[in-house]
Amino acid sequence: MDTPTSAPRALPLDLLQRTAAELAAALDVRDAVTAVLRTGRDVLRTSTCGIALLDETGTVLVPQVPHEDDLAGLGTGRDVPLDSATPSAEAARTLTPVLLRDRAELTARFGGPAQGLNASVLDLGEHSWAMYPLVARGRLVGVLRFGFGREGSLDAQEQVFAATLAGQCALAVERARLLEEARRSARRYRTLAELGSVDVFTATPGVGITSPMPGWAALTGRPSVTGKEWQRDVHPDDLPGVLETFYDSVRDRSAARFRVRVRGTTGWRWISAVAVPVLADPTDPTSEVVEWVGSLDDVTERVRARRRTRTLNALTAALATATTYPQVLDAVLHACLEGAGAVRGTLAVVEGQGDPVLRLHRMLGDGTRESLDLPELSTDDLVAVAGERGVFPVGPAGVAALPAPVRPFFEAAAAQGETSWAVLPLASRTRWLGALTLGFTEVEAQDEEDREFLLTFARQATGALDRVQLLQQQRATATVLAEALRPGPLPPVEWLSAHRVATTSAGVEVGGDWAEIIPLPGPGGVDRVAVVLGDVMGRGARAATVMGEVRTQVRTLALVDPHPAAVLRGLDALAAAGGGEDLVTIFYGVLSRDGHLLAASAGHLPPLTCSGGPHYLDVPPGLPVGVGGDARTDVLDVRLAPGSALVVFSDGLVETRERSLTQGLEEVLEHFRESAREEPVQVVETLVRRMVGDPDTAVDDDVTVLGLRLR
Structure with missing residues (x-):
């Protein structure tokens, strides 16, 4: 189609200059688009004029559409994908102008009415078009579109004008977008501050803070914190680390991140900060740091919550492994200093039985420990000061409000620099143990969660102290009981060699096992002995008490009628009459000078002998004492060869957490084969050493072994 025959007309440069000025002053995309559309309409006599901007994904053009010729308002039109067969998309893809002189050319190149987007263009009644890509600094911004009611599109002079306009428009839109992004960033920073940040700030190397910090000022009560004045509010122990972090940021061109204590109007607060360096040349990572932009957050509650959880977990772990009273005291006092943040931890505890005393255990921040009696104070004084929910005195006024008997202790602590305290009750459900006092030099507001x-x-701490004190009392009782129940030496029998080893389980002073020989006098002297090994289920004082009762019963019954059946039936009857529920197993045998053995078992393991070769004697197993249902009629009647050994033992010798009973019995028999012909002392010591180790070492269960040999 031929171009228009009319001569090119002179284009008004003043309008172009006016548009350039408007674009330079545009503060947002709307202002830039409005200026371009007005100039396009006035100068190029367009039917329609519009701009489609590239969206954030870089895949779609979004038309900016005037509201019915009112250029003061813009809406968005139908999206144009960059991969669509449309003039605007082609101009964007190729970064070159697309001029269409008539409808036939549109249809030939892009499909015309069959294509939805092009059909909407034709519906406007236009006959030619021009599309100019908007490129700023080599980057596509969008497409400038002109539509005409005439055929022919733009002449050469108009094309120069349109290209110039497109270039100015691209720069203006890009600048407006950057300004908008900056405004959004500022709004984000303001929102961040409003939602919990103490402040957002800027700072300059060598100068310090260069922006107002109203949040910091409100927190500290200081009217101005610019420059380096903020350093006066930071805890002196934390300030060197903060400054070092900023030095590292300058050296490495990295963000400065730190957490510090800041002196607030209500005590020390924890502040978390991040400061991002701004480089003189953003494209050169080695260029000078000209300033920092950062934010501050008050994280006091988070720090306190973590410290509380960490302290309780650490105290729980330490107390779980503390088995003695000094270890519990040490764990609690260390937790006062390391976890609770005190400079002094003091335990005033009631100790001892019969005539208890009030004793003080104190640890200072440098780890110094001291313990002393408090004869001038009573338990009532501690109850009065600590109460049920503790007291939390602060400063001289808090000390003055304390009961008179304890006041001198706090006045002395104040003279050492302490400014606040927590006095807490140590009271279990059954008794009052004392009080725990934590001393602080830095006042922190104690809210309900802290208390x-x-x-x-x-x-x-109370639970651990209560438990270990009761354990101490039990051990003291067990020690006395152990002395009373400790078996004496085995009685000498001229025709018998004997040796015994008895070891109690770990942490227990006295056990429930015993083994002994009971001489049975006859007309010609002692020609028979009762061989006994009993095992009371359980451990400690209870098991030892039952063991003492049963041992006495066995001795009495053996002297009345030593036959195994009679003795076991007698024990059953006594257990039924006493109503006891303790499980007791017993091996009982009557051994004569000539080797004749009558033996019975009440649920106990069989003994070893080397008569006829090392083996276990087939003693009828029977039921434990007091279970009922056993007539006690099954008794082993056997004669041991001269010089034979007989070994009885408790299950602690053979069964452990790592070794089954069957496996243990097999191992004992194997070791017995090696020493069966030796004297009882060698036989017994060998078995104990091979099966449980050093007999003086604490074991999992009571271990008792009795070895005999006929002479």
Whole structure:
């Protein structure tokens, strides 16, 4: 189609200059688009004029559409994908103008009405078009579109004008978008501050803070914190680390991140900060750091919550492994300093039985420990000061409000620099143990969560102290009981050699096993002995008490009628009459000078002998004492060869957590084969050493072994 025959007209440069000025002043995309559309309409006599901007994904053009010729308002039109067969998409893809002189050319190149987007263009009644890509600094911004009611599109002079306009428009839109992004960033920073940040700030190397920090000022009560004044509010122990972090940021061109204590109007607060360096040349990572942009957050509650959880977990772990009273005291006092943040931890505890005393155990921040009696104070004084929920005195006024008997202790602590305290009760459900006092030099506002944490801390300490004190009392009782129940030496029998080893389980002073020989006098002297090994289920004082009762019963019954059946029936009757529920197993045998053995078992393991070769004697197993249902009629009647050995033992010798009973019995028999012909002392010591190790070492269960040999 031929181009228009009319001569090119002179284009008004003043309009182009006006548009350039408007674009330079445009503060947002709407202003830039409005200026371009007005100039296009006035100068190029367009039917329609529009701009489609590339979206954030870089795949779609979004038309900016005037509201019915009102250029003051813009909406968005139908999206144009970059891969679509449309003039605007081709201009964007190729970064070159697309001029269409008439409808036939549109249809030939892009499909015309059959294509939905092109059909909407034709519906406008236009006959030619021009599409110019908007490129700023080599990057596609969008497409400038002109539509005409005439055929022929743009002449050469108009094309120069349109290209110039497109270039100015691209730069203006790009600048407006950057300004909008900056405004969004500012709004984000303001929102961040409003939602919990103390402040957002800027800082310059060598100068310090260069922006107002109203949040910091409100927190500290300081009217101005610009420059380096903020350093006066940071905890002196934390400030060197903060400065070092900024030095590293300058050296490495990396963000400065730190957490510090800041002196607030209500005590020390924890502040978390991040400061991102701004380089003189963003494209050169080695260029100078000209400033930092950062934010501050008050993370006091998070720090306290983590410290509370960490302290309680650490105290629980330490107390779980503490088995003695000094270890429990040490664990609690260390937790006061390392977890609760105190400079002094003090336990005033009631100790001892019969005539208890109030004793003080104190640890200072440098680890110094001291313990002393408090004869001038009573338990009532501790109850009065700590109460049920503790007291939390602060400063001289808090000390003055304390009961008079304890006031001198806090006045002395204040003279050493302490400014606040937590005095917490150590009270179990059954008794009052004392009080725990934590001393602080830096006042922190104690809210309800802090106080509940400290009370929980004290309750954990109370439980451990209560438990270990009761254990000490039980051990003291067990020691006395052990001395009373400790078996004496085996009685000498001229025709018998004997040796015994008895070891109690770990942490127990006295056990429930015993083994002995009971001489049975006859007309010609002692020609028979009762051989006994009993095992009371359980451990400690209870098992030892039952063991003492049963041992006495066996001795009495053996002297009345030593036959195994009679003795076991007698034990059953005594157990039924006493109503006891303790499980007791017994091996009982009557051994004569000539080797004749009558033996019975009440649920006990069989003995070893080397008569006829090393083996277990087939003693009828029977039921434990007191279970009922056993007539006690099954008795082993056997004669041991002269010089034979007889070995009886408790199940602690053969059964452990790592070794089954069957496996243990097999191992004992194997070791017995090696020493069966030796004297009882060698036989017994060998079995104990091979099966459980050093007999003086604590074991999992009571171990008792009795070895005999006929002479």
